[in-house]
Amino acid sequence: MKQPIEFNIAARNGTWNAFRLIDLDTREDQRSSERQWSDGGAWLHIPGSEYMFGRFGFDDDGAAARSFLFFATNTSFAWTVFEGLEPALGKEETPRERLERKLREGFDFSGLDTLRELSRVPEYGISSLFPPPPPRTDCLGPYNRSDHVLRAQEINAIRVYRNAEEMKLVLHGRDLTFIGLGTTIGEFIEPWTEPLYDLVNEMLLSYLQRTVIPHSAAVEVLFPRHREDGQLDVWCHRHFRQPGALPIPSFDSAYVSSRIASFLSRFGDVPVVLEDECVAGITRAVAYMLTRVLDLANRRSIKAGEHAGIMPTDVRMAVYHDAQLRDRFQFSRVYWEGRIGSSSPE
Numbered sequence: 001m002k003q004p005i006e007f008n009i010a011a012r013n014g015t016w017n018a019f020r021l022i023d024l025d026t027r028e029d030q031r032s033s034e035r036q037w038s039d040g041g042a043w044l045h046i047p048g049s050e051y052m053f054g055r056f057g058f059d060d061d062g063a064a065a066r067s068f069l070f071f072a073t074n075t076s077f078a079w080t081v082f083e084g085l086e087p088a089l090g091k092e093e094t095p096r097e098r099l100e101r102k103l104r105e106g107f108d109f110s111g112l113d114t115l116r117e118l119s120r121v122p123e124y125g126i127s128s129l130f131p132p133p134p135p136r137t138d139c140l141g142p143y144n145r146s147d148h149v150l151r152a153q154e155i156n157a158i159r160v161y162r163n164a165e166e167m168k169l170v171l172h173g174r175d176l177t178f179i180g181l182g183t184t185i186g187e188f189i190e191p192w193t194e195p196l197y198d199l200v201n202e203m204l205l206s207y208l209q210r211t212v213i214p215h216s217a218a219v220e221v222l223f224p225r226h227r228e229d230g231q232l233d234v235w236c237h238r239h240f241r242q243p244g245a246l247p248i249p250s251f252d253s254a255y256v257s258s259r260i261a262s263f264l265s266r267f268g269d270v271p272v273v274l275e276d277e278c279v280a281g282i283t284r285a286v287a288y289m290l291t292r293v294l295d296l297a298n299r300r301s302i303k304a305g306e307h308a309g310i311m312p313t314d315v316r317m318a319v320y321h322d323a324q325l326r327d328r329f330q331f332s333r334v335y336w337e338g339r340i341g342s343s344s345p346e
Contacts (some may be wrong), residue, residue, distance in 0.1 A: 052269055099189065099309065109192050111313025112338050116319060119336075131326070139333040140206040142340075148201035149259035152291075154196055157250040159294045159310070160285060186298050189309035195339075196312045200293070202334035203319070204286060205263065210331050212282060213268040223285070232292065232324040239288045240281035248287055257283045293318055293325060 057067035071077075077090025093101065102109075118130045133139075162185075176190030188196055194264035215221050249254070261279045264272045274282075297310050316335065319325045329335060 031302075087161070103191075109189075109311040109313050110195065110338055111311070111316040112336075114313065115316050115336065118320065130320075133336050134330055136336075139331050139336065140209050141202050141333045143202060143205050145198070145201075147205060147263060148198075149204065149256055149263060150197070150201050151255075152193075152197060153254075153291075154251050154256060154287075155200055156188070156292075157189070157248050158290050159298070161248045161251075161291050162295075181298060184302065186301050186310045189311060192311050196310070196315060198313050198339060199315055199332075199334060200290060202339075203293075203329040203332045204290065205267075206332035206335075207286065207289075207328050208260065208263060208282075209267050211328065212265060213272050221284075232289065232328075235288055236285040239284040243277070243280065243284075248291070251287060253280065253283055253287075256287070260286075288326070289328065292322075293329075296322060296325075 044318070045257065052070065052072050055069045055071070056065045058064065059066055076093040078088050080089045082089075119133050121132050180316060189279070223233035223237040223240065225231040225233040228234070257276070257279045260283055261276075264274065264279075293315060294310065297314035300318055301310050301314045319329050319335070
């Protein structure tokens with residue numbers, strides 16, 4: 001029996017997103033919509049399908065194919081049942097149930113494999129839409145954890161921070177700021193909390209060492225595009241120049257400033273000593289950068305619907321897909337590779 005895949009042949013729920021196995025031995029001259037589908041085929045519920053995948057199932061000897069499943073990124077297996085067989089191919093899960101199952105199964109929430117795949121340089125001269133990582137020799141870290149400048153309380157303060165003015169969004173004349181302000185704020189999830197804290201600190205330290213230390217004599221050049229609307233530099237520059245402007249509740253600026261000053265004095269080619277006011281401005285600016293990182297990470301975790309909380313993978317993808325953030329944090333070795341030899345899940 002010839003059983004080719006026939007794709008996009010019928011509409012379900014008003015969208016052309018279904019496919020089935022068909023039996024061409026019956027009437028090859030029939031229109032596709034009139035053909036009988038194979039006993040081994042099934043309608044699949046695939047809302048908003050895009051990329052397609054195929055998977056064969058073989059016998060115990062691996063010699064003969066016994067089944068073939070053709071599916072898409074958004075295939076809902078909880079809605080897919082082969083005729084005469086129960087139950088469905090998948091189980092309906094809430095985001096929380098899916099998270100708990102993946103944690104039990106030891107799922108990797110670091111995002112490192114995804115990051116490597118996205119940034120991999122294609123072979124045969126094929127161009128890629130995704131930027132590659134910088135040369136490994138240009139990357140910095142990992143640092144000793146004793147050099148980290150942010151504690152759990154500061155990172156959590158950044159996570160929950162929201163400000164209507166900074167998040168203002170106007171599209172086609174409509175003020176849509178309320179959408180961002182109304183977004184549920186996800187929690188950090190164990191056992192991935194410590195790897196996330198480590199990642200955020202490592203990104204920050206690499207930025208300080210690569211960007212702030214070389215420009216310590218003229219710190220304002222850190223934000224060269226501060227006059228251009230829509231640029232991250234606009235708000236970073238504003239936070240740097242205006243003491244007390246839009247403070248982050250529960251963020252211990254004095255503690256973080258002292259840690260940054262200590263780091264800057266030890267990691268340059270020559271000791272870098274900045275005035276307290278300048279260090280405080282840097283502290284406010286980098287804190288704002290990280291509010292942007294964790295806000296985008298939170299939005300990604302909600303949009304993906306794969307887990308109910310912010311994971312290291314969300315942080316890595318938020319930075320990678322935002323050109324302005326990637327430009328600042330891409331020189332962290334832990335960002336690309338994780339902390340080698342760590343006892344953490346990462």
